Amino acid sequence: MLQSLFGSSISMALRNLVMLIGAVVLMLITQPWLSAMVLIGIPTTLLPIVWYGRRVRRLSRTSQDRVAELGRYAEEALRGIQTLQAFSHEAQDKRHYRQRVEQAFSSAVARTLQRAWLTGIALLVIFSAVGLMLWQGGQAVLAGTLSPGELSAFIFYAILAAGAVATLAEVAGDVQRAAGAAERLLELLDTQPSIQAPKALATLKQPAQGALTLSNIHFTYPGRTFAALDGIDITIQAGEQVAVVGPSGAGKSTLLGLLLRFYDPAAGRVLLDGVDIRTLDLNQLRATMGLVAQEPVLFSGSVADNLRYGDPNANLDRLRRAAQDASALGFIDALPNGFDTPLGPGGVQLSGGQRQRLAIARALLKNPAVLLLDEATSALDAESERLVQQALDRLMQGRTSIVIAHRLATVVNADRLLVLKDGQLVASGTHSELIQSSNLYRHLAALQFGAEAPVAQAH
Numbered sequence: 001m002l003q004s005l006f007g008s009s010i011s012m013a014l015r016n017l018v019m020l021i022g023a024v025v026l027m028l029i030t031q032p033w034l035s036a037m038v039l040i041g042i043p044t045t046l047l048p049i050v051w052y053g054r055r056v057r058r059l060s061r062t063s064q065d066r067v068a069e070l071g072r073y074a075e076e077a078l079r080g081i082q083t084l085q086a087f088s089h090e091a092q093d094k095r096h097y098r099q100r101v102e103q104a105f106s107s108a109v110a111r112t113l114q115r116a117w118l119t120g121i122a123l124l125v126i127f128s129a130v131g132l133m134l135w136q137g138g139q140a141v142l143a144g145t146l147s148p149g150e151l152s153a154f155i156f157y158a159i160l161a162a163g164a165v166a167t168l169a170e171v172a173g174d175v176q177r178a179a180g181a182a183e184r185l186l187e188l189l190d191t192q193p194s195i196q197a198p199k200a201l202a203t204l205k206q207p208a209q210g211a212l213t214l215s216n217i218h219f220t221y222p223g224r225t226f227a228a229l230d231g232i233d234i235t236i237q238a239g240e241q242v243a244v245v246g247p248s249g250a251g252k253s254t255l256l257g258l259l260l261r262f263y264d265p266a267a268g269r270v271l272l273d274g275v276d277i278r279t280l281d282l283n284q285l286r287a288t289m290g291l292v293a294q295e296p297v298l299f300s301g302s303v304a305d306n307l308r309y310g311d312p313n314a315n316l317d318r319l320r321r322a323a324q325d326a327s328a329l330g331f332i333d334a335l336p337n338g339f340d341t342p343l344g345p346g347g348v349q350l351s352g353g354q355r356q357r358l359a360i361a362r363a364l365l366k367n368p369a370v371l372l373l374d375e376a377t378s379a380l381d382a383e384s385e386r387l388v389q390q391a392l393d394r395l396m397q398g399r400t401s402i403v404i405a406h407r408l409a410t411v412v413n414a415d416r417l418l419v420l421k422d423g424q425l426v427a428s429g430t431h432s433e434l435i436q437s438s439n440l441y442r443h444l445a446a447l448q449f450g451a452e453a454p455v456a457q458a459h
């Protein structure tokens with residue numbers, strides 16, 4: 001809409017404005033008295049412009065929103081096409097999509113209707129004024145006070161002026177339409193992120209050590225009534241390997257989200273190397289952390305492009321080393337174009353475990369002081385998991401790491417295990433300490449290792 005406004009409407013408006021001014025000047029010079037009639041018509045056209053213009057603007061915004069909703073729906077359905085088909089949801093989705101198309105269509109029709117009224121009424125007003133003027137002029141010619149030649153010249157000017165006004169009214173409709181669309185755009189551009197670095201930044205000593213302190217953290221997701229984290233106190237030494245375990249929904253991923261400052265806690269502070277992360281530059285904070293998220297997210301582009309998310313300047317050697325460490329080199333080399341193989345939107349052309357290993361390699365390439373692994377090996381088979389685990393154990397030396405795992409076998413060797421439940425830290429210690437002290441941990445261990453394993457020792 002903005003393109004058509006700036007591409008053609010503006011030039012049309014300028015041309016017609018010049019024509020209008022020229023015609024009005026000539027009219028005034030030649031026939032001041034007759035001109036008055038046409039000239040009162042011009043301000044009258046402002047009324048429909050104001051009246052309908054506002055509606056055009058509002059409807060334009062609605063119609064823009066509906067078209068956006070349409071795009072969002074289609075994108076979601078296409079992205080989840082296999083789930084959609086597996087649930088035989090095609091007919092329903094077609095119906096929903098059709099409904100949205102109809103809505104978008106009807107709001108576009110409503111908008112066009114208002115714009116048509118605007119142009120129509122403006123035309124009616126201005127040409128009525130011309131008609132009135134013709135009649136008066138004709139009378140004057142019959143009475144002999146005006147020559148036919150003078151009247152013809154004047155009619156020519158009046159038609160130029162009226163045509164220009166009609167075009168300007170139409171352009172005014174376009175401007176309102178574009179203003180409605182731009183309103184939405186500007187709103188988005190003006191949105192202030194609630195997570196912002198302060199003006200006076202604290203600095204982190206380089207290289208970052210990766211010591212983390214969470215003190216009395218309370219956090220509730222927007223729109224939720226229960227706290228996702230409820231009074232968490234954790235101190236993690238630089239270089240310590242900490243595992244977080246606990247039932248689903250306990251708040252483990254949320255904890256990582258707060259460390260990366262995706263959200264600010266409602267109460268409590270997070271310190272990195274003794275500095276409150278709310279006083280740090282976001283890029284500096286996040287540069288110290290390497291995240292492997294629970295849902296590994298890849299982007300369209302090649303394997304190398306995805307790995308270079310971790311470090312845009314990494315050369316192929318470093319890519320290969322990171323891939324090797326994540327046990328990903330084997331399958332990457334087997335792809336048709338190796339590191340240059342495109343992966344499709346969201347990395348759909350890889351298996352779940354392959355995506356996960358790429359996500360690990362990407363985090364390793366960043367060489368972060370703090371490694372955050374959220375179920376990073378959950379999609380791997382036992383053999384690859386062992387390989388990746390060995391590599392990770394090696395890489396975790398000298399860095400702080402926080403590993404979330406449901407499979408306890410992968411974390412029993414951590415320096416410390418934290419047991420989270422319902423947003424609270426219910427126990428912490430090494431595996432053998434927890435077997436003694438924590439009922440919840442003993443229960444989780446019993447489920448996974450069987451009754452005769454570590455649990456038996458506890459009794």
Ligand SMILES: Nc1ncnc2c1ncn2[C@@H]1O[C@H](COP(=O)(O)OP(=O)(O)OP(=O)(O)O)[C@@H](O)[C@H]1O
Nearest residue numbers: 221222224228247248249250251252253254255294
């Ligand atoms: N974006 C969100 N908006 C609102 N609530 C959320 C959001 N993300 C998580 N929650 C809620 O916060 C709680 C903790 O979620 P979290 O993702 O931290 O759990 P988790 O311990 O990582 O679980 P899992 O082991 O299943 O990954 C859950 O009750 C969840 O429903």
Ligand SMILES: [Mg+2]
Nearest residue numbers: 252253254294
């Ligand atoms: Mg989680």
